[in-house]
Amino acid sequence: MSGSAVGGSAAAAAAAYIRQRVGTAWQTPVAGIVLGSGLGGLADRLEQPVRIPFSHVPGFPTATVAGHAGQLMVGTLASRPVVLLAGRFHMYEGHAAGLAAFPVRVLHALGAPVYIASNAAGGVRRTFTAGDLMLIADHMNLMFRNPLVGPTESGDERFPDMSDPYDPALRALMRDAATAVNVPLHEGVYCGLLGPTYETPAEVRMLERLGADAVGMSTVPEVIMARAIGMRAVAVSCITNKAAGLSHDKLSHQEVMDAGKAVASRFEGLITEFVRRV
Template structure:
């Protein structure tokens, strides 16, 4: 999308947001704490697909949070919904055009690391793409790197800010590697054992394509997972979407407090 923006997006551009926030399954409530909020349904935005996943409200919210101008996605687009990856990362490219320089991504994930517990928050330090695809395949989008370096896909300096925020809040914070699958089926116990051998600590069906696109646009990224369940085979229980949403609800306040405390320390 080229400037000037359509009228519905110009109101966001006028607020000059610099921090983007993607809220994963069950992690919507922080958006309720955004002041002077402008809310736009995805269905009203040219080129924007509609989120169909449970627990994803499907709207952009722009306003003030912790003294910063924020643009939040309440719900994301997933590859498993049948969308092309260009559709999945369209919001990231749009955020960049709207002035976002720092992207905070969140998700609900299954715990692979047996030292984790349901309800833990995990700072993502790296990821493994097991989806079998890459959002950058195809023509190079304007302003993007053809071969972005993913050594520091999650900015180390911003990881330190999250750690410091957790320390100030006296909040336990796990750290680890996020493994992404295409979904929508949950993983098998054998796959989880393989991911653990690879060095994976949590697994989910989102995030990494958004992070890859953000790195191609030279945006800085923070990633945080909510451990919503223990992955297949670790416990005898079957996995359900309801359990994931319930776990997200249970940690919403803790997650919101960590994000707000981190944002206070970010440069606008």
């Protein structure tokens, strides 16, 4: 897909379609939220939602991964207007990095100043167990792809500063929200790999030595895009399993889904409280 097909003009067209579908109920969102594998239950907390299948949104492909509903939803959460994506586009599905990050452009075009990402991740930190929640403090891009490669879009920053990709003030607000709803919240470094295979034990040992606390196959291109277009970003990982070699268990996508369901109420309470405060 060409850069123009996932650039600012394409995002504006998608945003215009979404506003038209929502109609007179449209309110400028305080945040855009993306839900990772097994974490889609937050969508059920939306009040008076308008649901739009991804396939209806200009520029969006159909979601193909189990656990991703493939819907864009507009509604209110904690009585505050939000746009929520139940699912995302991964590069391992064959999408370019620009398309994986395109929904962030659309959220920005809809007026959302804050991007809230969530994902399912394997625990590299040895003390992590399935069901832990980790606030992402920083990331490593070992996908070796970047959504900003190519001509610079109007309004984008060519060389965005990544010294604080995850906004420090928003991270503090997320920690406050966790305390308020009594949800344990760890903090660490997320490493993005291309996938779709899970990591080998040798790769996990490498990631541990590099300083990663969790590993997954998403989020990084989205946050890079958010920084380039001026959105503030915050992200939470659901640790769904110990990474390969750190336990005797075999890894599967079903395990990821089950862990997401197990932590759902804590995750949903955390994000709802954060939206109330943002």
